[in-house]
Amino acid sequence: DDRADPAATGAGNGGELTVFAAASLRESFTRLGQDFEAAQGVRVTFNFAGSSALAAQINQGAPADVFAAAAPANMATVVDAGNSDGEPVTFARNQLVIAVPRGNPDGVTALSDLTKPDAKVAVCAEQVPCGAAARKALDAAGVALTPVTLEQDVRAALNKVRLGEVDAALVYRTDVRAAADDVDGIEFPESTGAVNDYPIVVLKDADHPAAARAFVDHVNSDTGRAVLTAAGFQVP
Amino acid sequence: MAGGTARARPTPTVAPRGTRRTGRTPVALLVPAILGLLFLVLPLAGLLVRTPWATLPQRLTEPGVLTALRLSVQTATLATLLCLLLGVPLAWLLARVQFPGRQLVRALVTVPLVLPPVVGGLALLLVFGRRGLVGSWLDSTFGVTVPFTTTAVVLAQAFVAMPFLIIAVEGALRGADTRYEEAAATLGAGRWTTFTHVTLPLVAPGIAAGAVLGWARALGEFGATITFAGNYPGRTQTMPVAVYLALETDLEAAIVLSLILLTVSVVILAGLRDRWASAP
Amino acid sequence: MAGGTARARPTPTVAPRGTRRTGRTPVALLVPAILGLLFLVLPLAGLLVRTPWATLPQRLTEPGVLTALRLSVQTATLATLLCLLLGVPLAWLLARVQFPGRQLVRALVTVPLVLPPVVGGLALLLVFGRRGLVGSWLDSTFGVTVPFTTTAVVLAQAFVAMPFLIIAVEGALRGADTRYEEAAATLGAGRWTTFTHVTLPLVAPGIAAGAVLGWARALGEFGATITFAGNYPGRTQTMPVAVYLALETDLEAAIVLSLILLTVSVVILAGLRDRWASAP
Amino acid sequence: MTTGRPASLGQSVPAAGPRLLDAHLVVDRDSFRLDLPLTIAPGEVVALLGPNGAGKTTALRTLAGLLPLSAGHLTLAGRDLDHPVRRTWTPPERRPIGVVFQDYLLFPHLSALDNVAFGPRRHGLDRRQARDLAADWLTRMGLAEHARRKPRELSGGQAQRVALARALAVEPALLLLDEPLAALDARTRLDTRAQLQRHLAAHAGAALLVTHDPLDALVLADRLVVIEHGRVVQEGDAATITARPRTDYVARLVGLNLYRGYADGHRVRLGDGFELTTGDHHEGEVFVAFPPSAVALHPRRPDGSPRNTWPATITGIQQHGDNLRIQLVGPIEVAADVTPAAATQLRLAPGQPVWAAVKAAETRAYPAAPG
Amino acid sequence: MTTGRPASLGQSVPAAGPRLLDAHLVVDRDSFRLDLPLTIAPGEVVALLGPNGAGKTTALRTLAGLLPLSAGHLTLAGRDLDHPVRRTWTPPERRPIGVVFQDYLLFPHLSALDNVAFGPRRHGLDRRQARDLAADWLTRMGLAEHARRKPRELSGGQAQRVALARALAVEPALLLLDEPLAALDARTRLDTRAQLQRHLAAHAGAALLVTHDPLDALVLADRLVVIEHGRVVQEGDAATITARPRTDYVARLVGLNLYRGYADGHRVRLGDGFELTTGDHHEGEVFVAFPPSAVALHPRRPDGSPRNTWPATITGIQQHGDNLRIQLVGPIEVAADVTPAAATQLRLAPGQPVWAAVKAAETRAYPAAPG
């Protein structure tokens, strides 16, 4: 793509890299972006939002160089529309844990503890990645759980625990780490079969393909992995 | 003011319409009006273009869709009633009674308007939630918890919709001629009777406008609902929540659901408005 | 109707207020009014309880916060102006001109109200996006793309806010006595002059109410903004978007940001309303 | 006081000379139909009279362009302003017509001055000129000190005078006035009436004045048109109408007793068999009219000259100026004026039977067919 | 027509017998101040007259409870309704007072019938009873066939009559009427006036009637209170006020020329040195009044008897009933009535100098100090 005036496209200044990234990556990517700017001298601008909204934006011609999604399904939307440049790579994984109020007052130790009659549990809706993962894990454990709510995303589920509205929620380990003041995370074995992959790709319409590739490399570099690991992600 | 019988007379000077004053519609008004209409309607066209018409009938018959639709219409209607019940008196208070701090109250009423709905839902949790200011008392006294119930949906919708109703009704009350209320008083009507028998009928168009605003806002409400009431099919999953979740996986599905929601609301509003729009 | 000088007379039969008719405020109105007020204000109290007051000053001075706040106020104001420019004529058309399909247009105007904002943003993208109905033409003809710019924020806000303005103004227009417009016509005023010199001043309170509604809705707009305009600090990251992001990591931060937004809007509205509320 | 049916009048009597206004106003409103032929010559002032609901305001609204004609036509100074058959219609703002509305309709957001300046501004004057002109008009109306007031701060009469000034300030070719003096007090009314008269005399245009006040009509108007139930029942100059009322309404307006009957020389047989002897000699359908003051009341059957005497019963007594007006039933309903002294002497009271007498010389008879 | 300042009247003349209404209404409105002592006896009908903006509506509003008193007091049937010093105030709906408003204020959403039934409903009648009563009232007002109409479908006069019926239907102890007959046509006015008179006579309550029509005031009212600039300028029964006007406004109302001067026997020196000879004999400050018909006009200085002759110039001529009313300036302003025949003979025209003459016997002089 050789558009003459990148400014007029709304993509911003010439030396600016635009990264569309899932909202759950905000803290990690902001740090990675700072490192990258320092190392490469290229300004990085992030557009954090829900992965699905980002995918829709990209497919409608949004001026983006890199897309980092929170689920392969959202990435597939972009790839299928022919808007990616090359194959996406998985740069991080996230695993489910049981979030309970700090100190675990109900003594939850396993998925089956969530099926007690008076237990209020929040899980994500199946349409969002953490919900799909929870379904998988519950099926694997053979647990028939009736949650009080199917949340729109992990943060919402987690916030229900933080506010004491539910007794437990199935969320990602990264989320529990970020909210360590209020919640404890209980690991459970069935979660290993329900890991969620985060793919990243350079986009076809990228104004700065070289810098974009450099950023993807940076995410997959040791520095990148360290930052992601610190946030609670697993790295491949 | 009555509708009147329009006499069709295709003349350069425009056919007069009933008892209304007539004349050519000025371009300076017509052009922005049409631009405004296009601006509001074009995006709808954008959605229609992307609609997968082939799969539409199948989607419509999916059981979850109808459930969510029914729940949406029911809760929005209940929320509107709640808004009317609490909001009209509050609007009246703001418009007709002078009390210290009235300006502040008036500004506070707009708070739910400005609050991002998700934060509104959060705030409702902080008050009516299991650990909330009022909710913990409700729980310990009556064993009642509000969140994750259909009641919570209604409350969330009412919370975001009420300011619209209040502001619209207060505007109507301020525009109404208070001398009719004076006349009622001299005929022995107290403030309450005057309110019900004179003020309310006089500002009926304003109240109707406010109710329509509130209903539509409640029908489209998503953020506060999902935060305060959660998402459970048949109990708290309204259409906007269903749309949002569909959006996560399937753009077309979300568009179809939105169009269903829109069609129902346009049909209901067009039907209702036929009644009240011709009244005054 | 003028404000008048209230004479303080603490008597069982209530002090009369100015030229207004007076009397005891009926309990049947007072109780629901106060309940309504509590319902709207209590959640705010819930937020205040959870506010980390200690870290508040520090948050306030974070550069991103002020930028987002300024952007929010600016874009909401521009969006309101756009709504006034296009919406008032449209409201006038709906209230004063009979044309075929008026009922339908009236119902269509409420579409953005009912549409979940995220879908609204999507619809805007489908129309004004680089691949959209209008956007592709804009891009190829003028080399202009709208999404992800501050203009897109204004458009998104105007899209969701305009119905509020239109419905409020149309209600006010229907409530206004059209005979003043007739009198203006007999004095030589065409429809345009009548509109600007008679109709507009007569329905000024209604327009003000509509503008307040629209501004507040625009200020709180999130879903359509983040979908259509994205989330770029300083360019498209408004306060509600910042709140949404803060919610991802830090509940308290989100509450603080919301309170800042609320305070600013309440202050601005209380200031503005002082002016127009005393006018009629 | 019984009345005959108004005679069928057919076409309106055209004004003498050239016609500024030439109209036949036909409007259908629910069950009400206005059917009013109306012509006005340049400079002429026509008063439109009629009971409440007769259609006076309706007629004014069609002339002003606020209500379309259902049929008929409306031509002003040669211009077709409304002609359903020819499908032409001119909107109100392009008609050279000014209106003073029955309930003022002053713009509530404008001061008295700006209300009056509104029209001149629309007719091309700049703000300064328009305000000067408006101030001038307000001064003429004795409202100079109220120029800055908003309408709601004016008393009813002050508001009415501002409305009058507002309509006059655009110097319309045809001025329409719906009860312009009704809310004015006696003093202001006299002044305003005189001014109005001067103004109407000064300009070449015409005026149509709706009024209930016979004095206003007689003083201000060159010609009177009386309508009832949307149709013309009588039309002509003040003298004719005062002398020869043709309907009950007109008779009351001018203060006469009126009957319709069949004349055979000096004797007129009324509908119910009763006969009146009149001074005038006619044959066929006639009206008979005489003033209440011509009716004498007697405790017993009078001998003497009056040829018309009949027994009657008093149904009502009202003060009427210095006299008392006595309502009587009997073979005919009649009103009689007596002095308070006479009333006391006769011990008049409701229910009391008396004898009424009218001298034939004091009655007037004229043909019921118009002409 | 120049006038002296109204004499200071001090306290209102109390009505004879027991007082139903006993009030001293003091209201401040911007630059305007109403200061009106007012008492009304049971069954009494008082007419409140005054030029536009005199404060009549303001007085009515304070009585109705729509405007609080600034000072003074308001007692009706022994109940303190408004007393700033005692800090008592009764809201309008608990005052036994009915009001007919100057601009009707019929509820636009209710039919004529329901407008009238509104008051009775509030006073405890059930829907059926209230409607029957309302239908009854509408019938009495000649509006039976319009019962189902909405106010906007009524003509101005019809609306006014519905408003009248609405206020009367609650049978208030004190009935306030702001120009109740102004919009009625001559015929309806006569009927409605008679009905009003009957109704006022029938109930024990009192009525205060604001009107500009001297005839209404004379026919309907037992006593007249005339206010100007918010203060009483004259008060009394019709005969006194008609015979002895004390201000220019009252003089015009009753159709007299009025002057104030200093009497020395039969000679009265007016302010500007001019002297009038009167039939009455007085000393000190007096008013002198005479009717326009007492003024004779002559082309040259008349010899003969009239002692008062002076040169004058015609400034205006108006039709006035059957006569012409001539406005004259000169040493004093004066109005003269002449027959059209005389006017033609004298060739009267504006600007023309004439001689005016008034016989001393036709003038009336009375002390300026009230009593």
Ligand SMILES: Nc1ncnc2c1ncn2[C@@H]1O[C@H](COP(=O)(O)OP(=O)(O)OP(=O)(O)O)[C@@H](O)[C@H]1O
């Ligand atoms: N909008 C309307 N719809 C239906 N009927 C109407 C409407 N307006 C007036 N009318 C009827 O038309 C008739 C004529 O009314 P109009 O106002 O012209 O009378 P008017 O002669 O001006 O009476 P008034 O002297 O009382 O003002 C009346 O019977 C009235 O009830």
Ligand SMILES: Nc1ncnc2c1ncn2[C@@H]1O[C@H](COP(=O)(O)OP(=O)(O)OP(=O)(O)O)[C@@H](O)[C@H]1O
């Ligand atoms: N709301 C108001 N604010 C200020 N001044 C007012 C207000 N209403 C009336 N006035 C003034 O008070 C004075 C008395 O007005 P009011 O309406 O009582 O007169 P009125 O005697 O009824 O006159 P009219 O015969 O013309 O109806 C007038 O000078 C008027 O301009």
Ligand code: MOO
């Ligand atoms: O970051 Mo996500 O797409 O909200 O799970």
Ligand SMILES: [Mg+2]
């Ligand atoms: Mg009329």
Ligand SMILES: [Mg+2]
């Ligand atoms: Mg008044």
